[in-house]
Amino acid sequence: MVTTRPVADQNAPVVGRRERNKQEKLARIVSAARELFRDRGFAETTTQQIAEAADIGTGTLFLYARSKEDLLVLVFRDQMIETARTAFASLGGGEPLLDQLMQVFTSMMDYHQRDTDLARILLKEIMFPNAIGRQADISELLDIIFGGLADLIAKARNDGRYGQGANPMQVAENLFANYYFSLLTWLGGRVTREQTEHRLRQHLAITIGEAA
Secondary structure, eight states: OOOOOOOOOTTSOOOOHHHHHHHHHHHHHHHHHHHHHHHHOTTTOOHHHHHHHTTSOHHHHHHHOSSHHHHHHHHHHHHHHHHHHHHHHTOOSSSOHHHHHHHHHHHHHHHHHTTHHHHHHHHHHHHSOOSHHHHHHHHHHHHHHHHHHHHHHHHHHHTTSOOOOSOHHHHHHHHHHHHHHHHHHHHTTSSOHHHHHHHHHHHHHHHHTOOO
């Protein structure tokens, strides 16, 4: 009996030892920061504690993140991206556009509700990023959200569920602006979650020209 070995994918990128080491260190840093932020809170956690938990030096830590705020974005970046992708992927094909939008945005709100204290700090860092790497992380997330919303608009128009002729990406930006303002109002303690969803639905309906 002849045993054959699987043929390697010739197009697969080759990851060297140095790159693997970097990825492993980053994974340890993110894991340590996530656990400490959860257990101690953001304000009480120090970069030295994160470095010690990740079994690296503080100087090495700053090669991956220049501040504790950068670490916060690193911790939540992949989770937020996955939340957005899952929200869009879970949609059916024939629901009213307004219901689809609310399903996407309430999924994102569910994510932030897990830890509203950290969410407040996180949104501040997203709104006013001051590091190039952090700006790239945020841009990747927004590209996914805007692209998903624009696709919903385009599909709804093709199916006859949306009749306006505006550019789908511009509509997507307006929809997200409504959501983001509602999110800030809720996390700021001005309204309840239930009130936030009710008002958001009304604002989204106005934007797409539907009845709430």
